Amino acid sequence: MFGFGAWAAGFMLHEGRPLWFALTxxxxxxxxxxxxxxxxxxxxxxxxxxxxxxxxxxxxxxAAVLWLVTAVAGxxxxxxxxxxxxxxxxxxxHWSALSSPQLAAxxxxxxxxxxxxFILRASRLGVAMRASASNPAAARAVxxxxxxxxxxxxxxAAACGALAGIAFYAVAGSAAWPAAATQVPLAALAAVxxxxxxxxLGVVIAAFGVAAVQFGAGQAWPWLQPxxxxxxxxxxxxxxxxxxxxxxxxxxxx
Numbered sequence: 065m066f067g068f069g070a071w072a073a074g075f076m077l078h079e080g081r082p083l084w085f086a087l088t089x090x091x092x093x094x095x096x097x098x099x100x101x102x103x104x105x106x107x108x109x110x111x112x113x114x115x116x117x118x119x120x121x122x123x124x125x126x127a128a129v130l131w132l133v134t135a136v137a138g139x140x141x142x143x144x145x146x147x148x149x150x151x152x153x154x155x156x157x158h159w160s161a162l163s164s165p166q167l168a169a170x171x172x173x174x175x176x177x178x179x180x181x182f183i184l185r186a187s188r189l190g191v192a193m194r195a196s197a198s199n200p201a202a203a204r205a206v207x208x209x210x211x212x213x214x215x216x217x218x219x220x221a222a223a224c225g226a227l228a229g230i231a232f233y234a235v236a237g238s239a240a241w242p243a244a245a246t247q248v249p250l251a252a253l254a255a256v257x258x259x260x261x262x263x264x265l266g267v268v269i270a271a272f273g274v275a276a277v278q279f280g281a282g283q284a285w286p287w288l289q290p291x292x293x294x295x296x297x298x299x300x301x302x303x304x305x306x307x308x309x310x311x312x313x314x315x316x317x318x
Contacts, residue, residue, distance in 0.1 A: 066249050069094035069226020070233035074148035083151050090230050091223045098222020099215055107211070148234055169231035176227055181264050183220065193217045194262075225249070247290045251278065254294035257301045260308025270309065 073090030077083065184190040195203040196213045203210050232248055251274055259270030278293045301308065 065094040065098050065222045065225035066229035066232070068097060068229070069223075070148060070229040072226070073230050074233075077147045077151050086148070086151070087230060091226050094226020094229070095219040095223030098225070099219050101222075102214065102218040107214075148230065166235050169235050172227060172231050176224055177264075177268070180220070180224060184264065189213070189216060197262075228252070250291055250294045251275070254297040254301075257298050258305070258309060263308060266308055 069090040071090075072093040073086045076086035076089045081089070184193065192203070192208050192213045193216075195206075195208060196210045196217075200210045203213075228248075252271070255271035255274045256267050258274065259266035259268070274294065274297060277297065278290075281288055281293050282290075
């Protein structure tokens with residue numbers, strides 16, 4: 065959803081919609097497509113076991129969505145994404161030391177992080193999500209509609225992914241389209257695995273660590289492929305720290 069959300073927001077701007085409408089449409093469209101992918105690719109796997117693609121079906125379906133968007137939109141995709149960057153640059157305040165798109169992206173991501181932490185920690189949905197993830201059978205036994213919780217959680221996660229894509233491309237523009245649509249989520253996955261699944265604070269701290277390692281590796285070995293560092297970190301974390309560095313900070317069902 066990382067690339068799709070940015071494209072959807074840029075497309076709304078291309079059609080003459082106001083910025084607030086375009087950003088909302090991009091986030092909601094990303095969440096809706098995420099739920100659709102879950103229903104098509106992951107729900108059958110949960111019902112029947114692994115299935116032909118296993119739980120990689122979601123990744124395959126996401127890549128297919130990005131490919132379809134790029135193929136259908138053709139050469140106009142980069143222009144649509146660039147329109148997003150230009151609109152954010154014009155609307156954001158200019159008193160910050162950061163550039164306008166960077167300020168807007170940092171603000172949006174900070175708000176989303178705090179909202180996500182509140183949902184997980186203090187809302188009924190968060191409790192249901194944690195219960196369904198830790199023990200689906202027990203959650204069903206106490207009356208939780210696990211599949212509906214999965215759908216809501218998928219919408220929230222996909223919408224956050226779309227927001228992250230909008231924030232990234234608002235800063236990077238079309239120069240990073242569409243290559244970063246796979247590179248950046250891969251780095252985010254590395255942060256989740258290293259920090260510990262279910263540990264928001266651990267993931268945030270690990271994200272800075274992954275970024276620092278990527279930057280250092282890029283400076284030391286300029287020929288290194290951007291995806292190599294996250295892949296190596298994921299493999300090392302799975303082998304040496306299967307629960308992540310900060311699993312003790314994970315949210316638990318209360």
